[in-house]
Each structure stands twice: as C-alpha cells, then as structure tokens.
Amino acid sequence: MNRTIDLNCDLGESFGAYRMGDDAGVLPFVTSANVACGAHAGDPSVMRRTVAAALEHGVAIGAHPGFPDLAGFGRREIRISPQEAYDLVLYQVGALAAFAVAAGTSLRHVKPHGALYNMACADAALAEPIARAVRDLDAGLILFGLPGSELQRAAEGAGLRFAREAFADRGYASDGSLVRRGTPGAMIEDPDEAVRRAVEIAVEGRTRTADGSELRLEADTLCIHGDRPDAALFARTLREGLERSGVRVAAPQSGG
Amino acid sequence: MNRTIDLNCDLGESFGAYRMGDDAGVLPFVTSANVACGAHAGDPSVMRRTVAAALEHGVAIGAHPGFPDLAGFGRREIRISPQEAYDLVLYQVGALAAFAVAAGTSLRHVKPHGALYNMACADAALAEPIARAVRDLDAGLILFGLPGSELQRAAEGAGLRFAREAFADRGYASDGSLVRRGTPGAMIEDPDEAVRRAVEIAVEGRTRTADGSELRLEADTLCIHGDRPDAALFARTLREGLERSGVRVAAPQSGG
Amino acid sequence: MNRTIDLNCDLGESFGAYRMGDDAGVLPFVTSANVACGAHAGDPSVMRRTVAAALEHGVAIGAHPGFPDLAGFGRREIRISPQEAYDLVLYQVGALAAFAVAAGTSLRHVKPHGALYNMACADAALAEPIARAVRDLDAGLILFGLPGSELQRAAEGAGLRFAREAFADRGYASDGSLVRRGTPGAMIEDPDEAVRRAVEIAVEGRTRTADGSELRLEADTLCIHGDRPDAALFARTLREGLERSGVRVAAPQSGG
Amino acid sequence: MNRTIDLNCDLGESFGAYRMGDDAGVLPFVTSANVACGAHAGDPSVMRRTVAAALEHGVAIGAHPGFPDLAGFGRREIRISPQEAYDLVLYQVGALAAFAVAAGTSLRHVKPHGALYNMACADAALAEPIARAVRDLDAGLILFGLPGSELQRAAEGAGLRFAREAFADRGYASDGSLVRRGTPGAMIEDPDEAVRRAVEIAVEGRTRTADGSELRLEADTLCIHGDRPDAALFARTLREGLERSGVRVAAPQSGG
16 A cells, blocks of 8 residues: 555635634645635735745645635635636736745645635636636646546646545535535544544545445545644644555645 | 837736726837736736737836735825835736736836835835845846836845836926926926937936936836826827937846 | 606716716716715725715715625626625615715615626525615615516515616516627617617606517616716716606605 | 723724634723724624624724725825825714614714824824714714824814823823834733723823823723733723722713
C-alpha cells in the first residue's frame, strides 16, 4: 500500500479588522492552502500574510476565487454569465499570483469557493470559462473540484491537471453528492470517525454513504474545514491518522 | 533634433453598467494605456476588454492602481499605512497582469492613480512601498510619476526605470507643481495651446508657468486626460502636432 | 372616460463620478420617481440630489431597492434568504426615507429593482418579507409590481396599497409575462407605437401580445425606461399622448 | 451627591459571516448602544438583530455612522467634502432609524465612528454638516462627542442636545485630548483603575492626566470599548463600581 493524498484547507479568509479561521493552528498539518482572493473574503494584506505563512510551513499555495459577495461570504448563488466567470476568476487568481511572485514562489492550484464551486461543479457553462481562465494564466496550475463533476471535465478539456476532492467530515449520498448541510448525516463531527473515513477514502478509494451503502470515491485531495471550532486539532488528528495508516500526505505536483 | 515622447492616457475606467471616457476614440493616438484595476474604477470585464483594445492598437499596457474607493473615484485622500500601500498596489497590478498574460502580452508600466499618485509623489513613506511592490512583481516595469518627486526617488532606489510625466493640458506653478484644479490657469482648454506647450516640453524640456516664468521640465511621457469631453480630438491634435514638429511619439521601453 | 394613470421612471442611478440616465430630461414628464438607494446604483449624494429634483418637479418619490450588486447593476439573481430580503429592503428604503424627511417630504411608494423585482414577482417567499419590510417602516407606502404577481398578493396580505405596473415599451406574452429581452418583440422601439399601447392599457385595460392575441392588462402605473437613449423625448411623447387621449397622468395616492 | 452618567458601547459591528465584539455580554451593563450602520461595519441583518437585542435589554439605541471603508473599519481618515459628510451621515442614520421604527422604537442618539469622530471633533467644516444631517432627520436626537470639540459647537449651533463623552479606559493628555494609541499610558488596562477613574469623572468632573496633572472633565456619557477581550466583565465591573459609588447609570434623555 502506497497511497498519497493531499490535505487542503481554505485559509486567509480574514478581512480588515475581522478575523476568520485558525490559520496558524491549521497550517502545520495541511499540505495545500486555498487562499481567498479579496472577493468573497480576504484582502490584499491578509493575502500577503497568508502566502508568507503558507510558504513558511512548506504548504502549497493555491487561489480560492469566489463570488464578489463579502456580505454573503461567497455562499449565495449569483447568476453570472460565462464571460463574467472567466473574468472574475482570472482577476482573483492573478491578484494572488502577484503575492506569490513577490514572496519568491508561485501558485500550485486553484479551487473555486462556495457557491461558485458548487455551481461550476454542476454547470458546464460555468466550469468551462473557469478552467480556461486558469489555463490562460498558467497552464501548470491544478484545478480542484468534485470527482466526475463538470469542473473535472472542463479541466481536462483545457488540458489542466485536476485534483479530485473528497470531504472527510461530510456525509455522502449514494449518488456521490454531499448530504446537504442541516440534514442529519451532513457533518461528521467526531474526529476519529472522520479519520477512519479519510483513511478509507485514501487507501481504498471508497466510503460509506449516509444510507449505509458503499460508494466508490477516488480522491487526490481531502478538504478540511478551517471554520470548525476544533479545526487545528481536527487537522492534526487527520494528518496523524493518515500517516499512521501508511498514507503519505503531500500536495499534488504541478502539471506544468 | 531627435526627441521621443510617450502619450499616456487613463483608460478602462468604466464599471459594470457605467461608462466612463472615450477609450475607443483615444486609443488610436496614445502610446501608453493606464488601465484601471478594479479599485477606484474598472472591473474584471472592463479590464479584459481594455487590454484587448490596447493590444489591438499596439498601445503599451500599464496598470493604474488607485485607492479602493469607487464612490470617490480614487480622488479622495485615504490615510493608509506604507504596508497597505504595498499590498493594494501589488494586488491591483497583479490582477491586471493576469489579463495581459491571458491576452499573450505583458505589462509595461505602472502609474498610480489620483490621490494615491499625488500622495506618493509627495510622501516617501508611500512612494517607497509602491515602488517596492512594482519591483517585487516585475523589476522590468516602468514607474510613471512627476519628475523630481518622491516617486522618482523611490523608483530609482528600487532599481526601477522611471518615466517622468508632464501634463500638456495643465498649468504649472513656478515650483514645478500643478496649479490646483479650480484655480485660474489650472487647465489649458485650448488644444492648440496645449500642442504648443507639449512640443515645447518634448523638444526643449521647458514650459512657461502660470505666472509667466520659465520652468525646466524634462519629460518622458505626456498625460492626456481621457475624461475631457473632446478627449479623442485632443489626443489626435496633440499627436499630430508633436509628429509635425519632429517629435517621435512612442511608449518608453521596458527596463527589464 | 375618466381614467388616471401614473408614469414611473427609475431615477438617481448615477454613482460617484459615473453618470447614468437623463434624470433632468425625464422628470418634467413623469409622476413617480423610483430612486435608487445605494445598493444596485445610487449613492448618498445622488439620492439627496434626486430627491430634491423630484420634489422641485412635484414628482412623487419612491424607493427603488435592489440587490447589493453595483457591478451587476442589480440585474443578476442572487439567492438570498427571505430574512435577508426583509433586511436589505428595510435598510435601503429607510436610507432614502431620511433624505425625503430632510427635504421636508416623505416617500410615496416602493418598487423593487431589476432581478429583485422579477424574483419577488414570481416567488412568494421573497415577496412576503419585502411587503412586510415596507409595511413595518410605513404602512402608508404603496408597493409597485406586476399585476397578479406574488408581490401583489404579498402587498395585499400586508395591508399595503398596491399599484399594478405595466410597460408601454415592452412586449407581452400571452400569459401576461414580458417577452424576454433579446427576443424579437421584447422592446417597442417606436415611441408612437408605445403611446398607442399605453393609451390602450390606460383606457381599455388591455394590450396586444407579441403573438397577436389580446391580453387583459389593468394597470395603475406605466414604467418608462430612463436608460433609453431617447428617454426624455419618449417620456414627453408618452405623457402628451396619454393626456391627448383624455387620460389623467398622476401619481397614485398614498394608502396611509 | 446625585450624579447620573450614561455608559455607551459600540455594538453591531459584525458583518456577514464575520463576528466582532461580545454584544450579548456587554448589553446587560450599558445604557446606550452605538449601532454600526453598514458602512465601516455592520450589515442590514446585523443591524436588525442589534436593535432587537438592545430593545430587549432596555438599552437606548443610537446610530454609529462611519466612513464607507469596511476594509479599514472606518479608522482611516478619508478626505471627504462637507456635503459628502452630510450625505453619508443622513444615509446611515436613516437606514438604522428604519430598523428602530420596524421594531417599534426610535433612535435616541448619534455618535460618529472612528476617524469620522476624530476628524469631526477637530474640524468645524465636518462637524457642522454632520450635526445638520442629524437635525434634519430628527431634531430630538442627541449627538455624542468630545467635550469642547467642534462637534459640540456644531450640535449647539444646530439646536441639538449634546452628550459629552469621556473614556474610562483611555489616558488623557493635559490638553484634554486622548493619549494616542500605541503610546505609554494610552490604555487603562486594569478594570479597577478604570472604575476609579470613571467614578472620579462621573462624581467630581475631573481626571488625572498621563503626566499626573489634574484635568477638568465633565461628561454625560462614558465609552466602553466593546472590542476589549474582557469587554463584558469590564462593562459589568464599571457599572457596578459606578452604582456602588452612588452614581446613577442611565441613558441621556431625548431633547425632542
């Protein structure tokens, strides 16, 4: 057994005087940082500090573009055109890329945020321009998204590497979708249970759904929610659990 | 006589449904486009279109970062820290750079906008981080600013090429500063008079001040205000007048 | 024959240095002004000036709350919760009401803008909190919306007066909905044709649909699009045409 | 001895998903709530909830208008015109007033926030339009500010009641100004010392400055900083200390 998996986490979601998440607590345990780009969260100063902190911990840096809706934290669906999707992703990824360059590094991946992620996974008309924006900026960037989603198809169509993302702390339905937040079984609160599931995903490429059936689930990266109250402990437990099970935890390698 | 001068203009200042300036009318006559970066003006879609239009006309593309104050169009002074100045300039220039890269080109220069320009010309504590942000992103970029200003000193300190900017349609005081808008002599409304002054600046490196004295004024680039009602005609008149006087009109060459 | 109808127009949609619409040209001919409230368009200074201009022309002043999406001019659907709808409408109407009070007058009506209008007309879950927000601020305010829409039902449920709105320059489908913009027959460009239709709506309470059938259409207010290039002339033609046909043009009276 | 003093605190400074301050912890102990109005902090939903919470605790509700600079939390000076100051204050106070009305209550006071407060206290050209905006909306509102400031003069000139504000947890210079944050003696960290000072201000109308001299300081209201880590405990200690010393703690009465 020789599986490798990435642990990614949304970081840099503070804004001005507002603090969000426990970036310092999580960074020692994850391997990919999805850094907010000033639209749904983050601001230029937070971006600079987050890039510096990720770099210090050897964590791969990625852009986390979202809807320009700070009030809704990028979680509200906004009906934008494909061209607008292209433009807002290119803008945000470019802005973060500048902080990476200034820090002497470069971006490794892009993961759309919140409602934009969900909409792009389900809608080719959004997924395609997003993948194209990423490719037009840097064809070596890796796009993160749900396995089998429109985002995966668009990434492949654009010639981008794609990292299939799974969630250790979220319940799955038998069609591979996530159980909607607020529904029983949506969140896996118990860290030990989450570790067990993460190992199963990483090692065996499958998970158990909320209704008890088995789901094939091959993943390259596992998402940790940084806004859990116990995010740092959860990240540490997950990483140690994976490594104890012989899984190597590492960021995906650039396709560039 | 073999003088060369650049004609620069602020472009891409529309926002969403709002139109500003006559970009299409001005682009055939200028050689450098200062493109708004989504803070004081512009949005991602406007940025993409402006980069494409400048590219089509062979006009050098530069970033025009400003205060994040759309309501004030970047013209209101905001007391930011040097670190904030670094961060907001890096963010905005990076965002525009992405559109340039996606269009197969790259940025040539950076010119701070409005109140940020004025404050940085006068205050080393702002000029220095701005120059450093530009340098940290791309040491080949040219910084635009007033001759003899703190911005010039900062550019030189950072090892950046600096383009000294003069204004053909603004009156000068004897200390080399611009006559404040709203004061008699602040604006040169007559295009022919502006051409005469532009040629004098380009060819002889001097101008006549509002109080009639002579001012030494060596410039590498002349600014055209795109929000004049007659901006396109003014640009054309100025360009033709300069060329008729034997001045070559061309964008400054990258220091990279 | 003794019909009365209101002519309403969206006004005060400028923002900062950006100009939108021909408010001064339209105001002499309309009877109700829907004033943008600083979310999809407008800013505090524009609001003050628009209230003053409407007051000067004896035009009834109403609030025109929209999505907080200046970049999309309030035309992009945003999936907000009913509670968020309540809050954003109350906020915006309250802000405009302050300018009315300071000018010695008061608001007469509220008309949701753009995507919020369309969504609320179709969705009771949005219409209800919008009507409630208006009622909680001032039960004498009149709500504007499509006849037979959820907005009408919600207004009546909240005990508000409702003004049924029709469009003289838009084509109707046989189910009473508007022909989608961009489709043939969506816009009535010819002012004379629009006048003919406006009179038919005002006097006979019916119109002819895009496919030639007759549609019952009783309306209390007709909307004029202020962003037509010929908005002022159109407004004048419409008003004169209505009055020539014996229709009285006047704002609806408060239910208070 | 029969002194009365108000305890005021900035509340409702959360925004969207971002939490700020311990409103629930502080509300039981203060008598006036300065509620952010959606510009420097707060959003429509936060405003509604804050008004409801203040009402439940019998705390007087006031508006806390600030610069439209969420990124800078209203703490950065922005050079606005007097007319812009009038407009932004009227807008924000009006928006909050709507939530008060909808909750069946009304506003009691207005206290400018952050840099706007500091600038208006020192500059008559800003203080005057702010006082006028408040008066034009509701002449019964009480304006809060530094004793002897331009804000006091402007309030009196506009015929508004004025509440003189003092700070129990800030050091004073001998000219009555606050010791600048970051300077030794700027903050009184020890709650017991702050209580001692508060009682001295409330009962004897004087305080001891950072350099040991005595300063005459008559105050109607004491500000508690809600962003102290121990804000709730501090508020409780202060209130209990004042009451134990025979000071009645109560909101100022409307001038209306």
